[in-house]
Amino acid sequence: MMDVRSALDAIAADAARGDIVFSTHSEIALRVQRMLDDPDCAIDGLGKLVSAEPMLSARVLGIANSIAYNPGGRAISELRSAISRLGFATLRALAASIIVRQMREMSKAEEHRALASRLWEHTAHVAALARVIARRVTHQNPDAAFFAGIVHEVGSFYLISRASTFPGLLSSDLEPWHGEGEARVGRAVLRALDVPAHILEAMETLWSGYLAMPPASLGDTLLLADQLSPIESPLDALAGMSRKGMAVELEVLIDDETLTSILAESAEEVASLSAALKG
Amino acid sequence: MKPAPHAATAHKTVVLSAGDFHFGSGHTRITTLLGSCVSITLWHPRKHIGGMCHYMMTERNRAADDALDGRYASEAFELFLLHVEQAGTRPSEYQAKLFGGANMFAGTPRGKMDIGPRNIEYGRKLLASKNIALMAEHVGGSGRRKLHFDIWSGDVWLAFPEGENAEIRNAYG
Numbered sequence: 001m002m003d004v005r006s007a008l009d010a011i012a013a014d015a016a017r018g019d020i021v022f023s024t025h026s027e028i029a030l031r032v033q034r035m036l037d038d039p040d041c042a043i044d045g046l047g048k049l050v051s052a053e054p055m056l057s058a059r060v061l062g063i064a065n066s067i068a069y070n071p072g073g074r075a076i077s078e079l080r081s082a083i084s085r086l087g088f089a090t091l092r093a094l095a096a097s098i099i100v101r102q103m104r105e106m107s108k109a110e111e112h113r114a115l116a117s118r119l120w121e122h123t124a125h126v127a128a129l130a131r132v133i134a135r136r137v138t139h140q141n142p143d144a145a146f147f148a149g150i151v152h153e154v155g156s157f158y159l160i161s162r163a164s165t166f167p168g169l170l171s172s173d174l175e176p177w178h179g180e181g182e183a184r185v186g187r188a189v190l191r192a193l194d195v196p197a198h199i200l201e202a203m204e205t206l207w208s209g210y211l212a213m214p215p216a217s218l219g220d221t222l223l224l225a226d227q228l229s230p231i232e233s234p235l236d237a238l239a240g241m242s243r244k245g246m247a248v249e250l251e252v253l254i255d256d257e258t259l260t261s262i263l264a265e266s267a268e269e270v271a272s273l274s275a276a277l278k279g
Numbered sequence: 280m281k282p283a284p285h286a287a288t289a290h291k292t293v294v295l296s297a298g299d300f301h302f303g304s305g306h307t308r309i310t311t312l313l314g315s316c317v318s319i320t321l322w323h324p325r326k327h328i329g330g331m332c333h334y335m336m337t338e339r340n341r342a343a344d345d346a347l348d349g350r351y352a353s354e355a356f357e358l359f360l361l362h363v364e365q366a367g368t369r370p371s372e373y374q375a376k377l378f379g380g381a382n383m384f385a386g387t388p389r390g391k392m393d394i395g396p397r398n399i400e401y402g403r404k405l406l407a408s409k410n411i412a413l414m415a416e417h418v419g420g421s422g423r424r425k426l427h428f429d430i431w432s433g434d435v436w437l438a439f440p441e442g443e444n445a446e447i448r449n450a451y452g
Contacts, residue, residue: 178440209438210284210427213376213415227439246382248420248439249399253412 004173007166008159008181015158015188023105028053029098033194036092046091047080056098060086062276063094068131068269089143097127097150097277099193106161115170116160118234121278123153128273129225132266137254138221145221148202150277151195152222155186156235174238183207214252224250228263284436286429295333298350302330302362306431313379313424315395317352317402321359321373321411322433328366329373330359331428336394337401352398356405370409376435377402377416378426395419 022030032049035041050056057079064082065075069090076082083091100123104116127149134145159177163170186207190200198218205219206226215224227248236242252259263270290306297316301309309331311318322329332355339351347354347361363370380399399418406413417424417437425438 208284209440210436211417211439213378213417213435213437246419246421249416249418251413252415 002166002168002172004169005176007169008176008185011159011162011166012181012184012188014162015185015192018188018192020158020189020192021106022099023102025053025055026099026102029056029095029102032056032095033092036088036095041088043080043083046083050083050091051079053098055101056095059094059097059277059279060091062279063090063273066269066276067272068128087143089141090146093127093143093147093150096147096193096195100150100154100157103154103157103161106157108164112160112163112170115234116157118231119153119156119160122229122231122233123150124274124277125229125231125270126152126222126225127277128270129228130221131273132263132270133215133225133228134218134221136262136266137224137252137259138215138217140218140221144198144202144218145225148199148218148222149225151190151193151199152203152206152226153233154189154193155182155184156233158185158189159235170238174235177235214254284427288429288431290429290431295331297333297335298348300330300332300349300355300358302328302359303430304328307429309428309430311426313426314381314383315379315398317377317379317395317398317418318426319355319359319402319406320376320378320428320435321363322376322428322430323366323368323373324433325372326366326368327431327433328368329428329430329433330362331426332356332359334398334402337397352401352405360409370411373411374414374433375406375411376414377406377418378435378437379424380418381424382419382421 028049032046035046035049050060060079060082061077063069064085069085076085101120104113104120107113107116127146130145130149131142134140135142186203190203202218202222205217206222211223212220215221228250232242250259254262286308288306290308293301293307293309295301295309295311304327311331311333316333316335318331318333320329320331332349334352334355335350337351338353341354347357349355349358360370363373377399380395382393382395396419403413417439422440427436
């Protein structure tokens with residue numbers, strides 16, 4: 001019988017020690033983030049650094065040409081212009097997306113990598129939805145919401161990456177994970193990624209599970225995007241938390257509009273953004 | 280699921296079970312746990328008064344001398360209207376929010392068991408009949424909802440871990 005709590009304790013302790021080994025792709029993404037922390041950060045230097053990392057370059061161009069950032073349909077193929085169009089906050093989110101996505105490669109077993117791929121699809125949808133919800137519904141910073149969406153499952157990515165060390169863990173009752181486990185591991189991984197305080201605060205709201213109705217904060221933005229995402233987290237399905245197609249009906253009045261009509265209007269934007277992120 | 284959001288203000292908590300009703304003012308948090316039942320919150324944005332019901336079914340044949348029974352939507356709504364009038368206010372001055380009505384029998388075909396959706400629809404009609412604005416709703420799906428309504432601010436907090444194993448644990452049980 002698998003002792004889920006002991007396994008989760010060990011995983012949380014490892015994450016807290018900060019010995020998470022990120023891949024070489026992630027190293028460049030981390031350097032991009034550090035460069036963005038420099039107030040004198042110049043776009044030329046950033047362009048050079050981004051061009052050294054093919055996955056990040058592809059993502060930067062893909063997002064810059066998505067409907068969300070390019071409603072006029074004017075395609076660009078040069079990195080420097082793409083970075084100007086996106087802005088530094090979005091570039092930071094995309095660098096984080098490379099790191100989170102690369103966490104899939106930490107898994108040795110094929111089945112775990114498949115789970116992580118599914119988790120990335122969920123992540124991409126939540127990030128795209130969070131950006132639109134922030135802009136149109138909760139009036140939060142869309143870049144912050146996009147970033148929060150990208151990193152919101154890092155705890156689960158880390159859990160999957162460690163699953164082969166604890167055979168049977170993912171087929172056990174994962175209820176303790178959805179209690180405090182995810183928050184403990186998530187906090188540790190986010191610290192290793194130097195995530196800003198306002199994003200951590202939003203994550204605490206997500207882990208608490210309490211959504212304000214109507215939603216207002218950055219945390220609410222994230223929770224709402226998570227609940228509305230058409231692709232569930234595969235860990236929810238493992239833990240018997242699946243919706244099984246029984247979608248929740250969620251409606252909020254925002255000024256003279258409804259949440260439903262806003263999301264319908266924004267469907268194309270969300271699709272283009274999540275597709276570019278999945279890329 | 281962790282405890283409810285911390286309220287900065289000292290307050291008393293009223294726990295509603297199925298069929299219960301509370302209407303009041305001041306530093307009161309009304310809290311409840313919902314499955315296929317439905318809760319409606321009404322709040323007066325200027326007077327900061329309001330209440331919550333927790334009904335299980337839509338209506339019944341009620342004898343004239345029977346007391347109002349909050350287990351039925353129609354009678355819970357009557358209770359609301361009585362308190363709204365006693366407070367010297369009108370129903371249309373209130374903001375409503377509606378929650379619950381989950382399908383607790385996931386996998387069963389729609390039909391007689393489908394109490395959740397009927398409770399939701401009935402609640403919407405009651406509110407519309409008195410021109411009460413429905414500001415937000417979080418209904419349907421499968422699993423339990425934990426709800427907190429802070430009368431002093433009108434804030435509503437909702438936790439909804441979905442699915443067959445969905446449980447909500449906190450200080451209120």
